[in-house]
Amino acid sequence: MNEAFLTQLLQAVPLPSVLIGRGERILAANAAGLELLGPGIVGRHFLTAIRHPAVLDAIEACLRDGQLRKTRHLTSQSGRDLTFDVTASRIDLGDGHGVLVCFDDISPVEQAGQMRRDFVANVSHELRTPLTALMGFIETMQGPARNDIPAQQRFLEIMQQEAQRMERLVRDLLSLSRVEADERVRPTSFVDIAAIATSVLQSLAPLAKENEVTFVQDGPTEGMGVPGDEDQLRQVLTNLVENAIKYGGRGKAVTVSLTPIEKLKGTDGPGIEISVADQGPGIDQIHLPRLTERFYRIDSHRSREMGGTGLGLAIVKHIVTRHRGRLRIDSAPGQGSRFIISLPR
Ligand SMILES: Nc1ncnc2c1ncn2[C@@H]1O[C@H](COP(=O)(O)OP(=O)(O)OP(=O)(O)O)[C@@H](O)[C@H]1O
């Protein structure tokens, strides 16, 4: 059969594909196929052109009995792991038989599956720790500490903390999934972000006092309208200020500043920048890109002691994205941390 025609036909196939023809040589390949298997494979024997044992087995088997074969092919391209579903099917070429080999890139599906498995593992792990503690205390109270009222009081207090921890985790997970669900829906209301910041600082004043942290508020305290969802923006500021208090250290200051911006980067429209800065130990560069991942904690032991679940910044990131805004983190060890959110007005 006409080789140019076959090449044209393969070009129209939306998957990396090669056709093996007479003499078991590569008769044609499309551009994606050449990119995957290397240029210059056309004309070569398939055994020297395709070097993946599972794929070779499938082709050989298909050549032998004409039955369709499927196999999985793992490779890596520029540092990325790729997974392909490969099919080898026999084709009648008129002057003999050929085998069409198609590579279907299923890496995104595999990745999503891996993310789901990681997520379930993380959630289970986070829930199991407090649950194990609760079960331990229940057992102790039923057995050795059956009549020890003072000990029971102490245990109940710890059990309450552990139960609260589980409750917080479930609440954060629900809030994360709600935010994710409407991430593509633009907020319809108009809210005063300065007033929200003022009110968040008021509600967190007791926590600040407990940690001997002083608040500094820079810029206007009201009258800064942005299109936004009040509850969600309140949550963003709460999470950031809570972190600044928790990780900033005792006796330090937490500064919340609001700055109107004439031309926001990326949109060129007007916007507003809200920054939450602390005087804490700062964050090493290597952690910055991963900080907004779910369950990512720099010092998971310390964070957990403080009741952290590692979902706070993931929620912030999703809410900011929904508002078409950006989150930047400026930090270096010993320099404190500054979380800056820019929102379009
Ligand atoms: N201001 C900050 N200074 C230093 N480290 C911070 C700061 N904010 C966050 N981090 C680090 O980033 C991690 C993730 O923060 P995130 O708010 O997502 O989770 P968390 O505070 O541990 O738990 P949660 O907010 O769900 O209760 C924290 O565990 C902490 O290690």
Ligand SMILES: [Mg+2]
């Ligand atoms: Mg937090």
